[in-house]
Amino acid sequence: MATSAPYEDVERLARELRGGDRTVLSRAITLVESKRADHRHIAAALTQALLRETGKAVRVGITGAPGVGKSTLIDGLGGRLTAQGRKVAVLAVDPSSRRTGGSILADKTRMAHLANDANAFIRPSPSSGTLGGVAARTRETMLLCEAAGYDVVLVETVGVGQSEIAVADMTDFFLVLALPGAGDELQALKKGVVELADMIAVNKADGDNLPRAKLAASQYGAALHILSPRSPNWSPPVVTCSALSGDGIEALWEHILEHRRRMTASGELAARRGEQQVKWMWTMLEERLFEPLRTDRALKAALPRIEGDVAAGRLAPGSAVEEIAELLGV
Ligand SMILES: Nc1nc2c(ncn2[C@@H]2O[C@H](COP(=O)(O)OP(=O)(O)OP(=O)(O)O)[C@@H](O)[C@H]2O)c(=O)[nH]1
Numbered sequence: 001m002a003t004s005a006p007y008e009d010v011e012r013l014a015r016e017l018r019g020g021d022r023t024v025l026s027r028a029i030t031l032v033e034s035k036r037a038d039h040r041h042i043a044a045a046l047t048q049a050l051l052r053e054t055g056k057a058v059r060v061g062i063t064g065a066p067g068v069g070k071s072t073l074i075d076g077l078g079g080r081l082t083a084q085g086r087k088v089a090v091l092a093v094d095p096s097s098r099r100t101g102g103s104i105l106a107d108k109t110r111m112a113h114l115a116n117d118a119n120a121f122i123r124p125s126p127s128s129g130t131l132g133g134v135a136a137r138t139r140e141t142m143l144l145c146e147a148a149g150y151d152v153v154l155v156e157t158v159g160v161g162q163s164e165i166a167v168a169d170m171t172d173f174f175l176v177l178a179l180p181g182a183g184d185e186l187q188a189l190k191k192g193v194v195e196l197a198d199m200i201a202v203n204k205a206d207g208d209n210l211p212r213a214k215l216a217a218s219q220y221g222a223a224l225h226i227l228s229p230r231s232p233n234w235s236p237p238v239v240t241c242s243a244l245s246g247d248g249i250e251a252l253w254e255h256i257l258e259h260r261r262r263m264t265a266s267g268e269l270a271a272r273r274g275e276q277q278v279k280w281m282w283t284m285l286e287e288r289l290f291e292p293l294r295t296d297r298a299l300k301a302a303l304p305r306i307e308g309d310v311a312a313g314r315l316a317p318g319s320a321v322e323e324i325a326e327l328l329g330v
């Protein structure tokens with residue numbers, strides 16, 4: 001790595017990235033994931049330089065409970081898309097620690113076809129940091145992938161905490177996967193997530209599961225009916241599919257393309273992306289402003305005493321804030 005092109009040469013890195021070289025793409029992603037201030041600076045210059053090349057991909061967010069079949073679906077769908085000549089990037093947002101260590105291996109073995117597909121690029125979730133930070137890095141990675149010529153970006157998130165919202169905020173289409181089953185399945189899906197959904201797909205609709213999958217789909221359909229849709233031009237469909245057998249996967253993609261046609265025609269796609277850009281500006285700004293709170297050494301050293309004093313009633317919370325602000329020089 002020491003002999004590779006210097007990071008400082010943003011123009012060169014941008015040029016090489018446009019050429020679609022995967023090694024360069026990986027290197028650029030490592031740069032945007034870096035916490036070093038100088039890297040951060042170059043990463044910002046790089047995304048600015050690539051601004052015109054970004055935004056061309058179909059961006060799809062995919063969420064659902066652990067084990068629902070997200071990766072299997074992505075493997076199957078992605079494979080179909082690369083067979084049609086598309087270039088597919090697969091990213092993940094997983095701020096929890098359950099992926100650290102074996103993450104690359106886990107994601108790649110679960111996407112066995114795509115992992116060996118020259119037209120697919122799989123990048124696991126940045127492994128540490130706050131949700132805001134992890135998601136912001138993933139979003140920047142998405143932009144780099146677009147600049148490198150990937151025209152479909154699939155972002156997987158397991159949906160812990162607020163990660164679905166972060167993924168919905170960086171994609172054009174938000175797909176919620178659900179499991180077959182009757183009754184309380186609906187309760188298992190968080191209401192806020194259903195409200196974000198552009199489509200619900202009941203996966204594992206195969207074998208003995210098929211009748212239960214159809215039943216679940218009709219229940220979700222009824223539930224969605226009550227909610228007011230996100231867009232006047234789109235009622236989120238509820239479908240069944242089998243990521244394993246491939247049944248329904250083609251139809252799934254057709255819905256995504258139809259949504260895109262309608263959102264483009266109505267101007268909503270451009271509007272949604274514009275709003276997302278501004279939201280991301282704020283997310284990244286908050287990240288940046290909060291950074292010293294997590295990393296400042298003097299503050300770290302003083303915090304146990306300050307918190308102890310506040311807890312014991314010796315120091316008013318307001319005075320503690322003043323003291324902390326002074327320590328940080330803000
Ligand atoms: N029968 C059946 N099994 C499936 C289907 N899709 C996935 N599976 C199985 O379900 C298990 C979990 O699949 P994954 O694709 O790893 O699920 P995931 O949602 O990505 O899981 P996490 O990333 O851990 O949240 C695997 O054993 C798959 O083979 C399906 O359509 N039908």
Ligand SMILES: [Mg+2]
Binds near residue numbers: 070
């Ligand atoms: Mg997975």
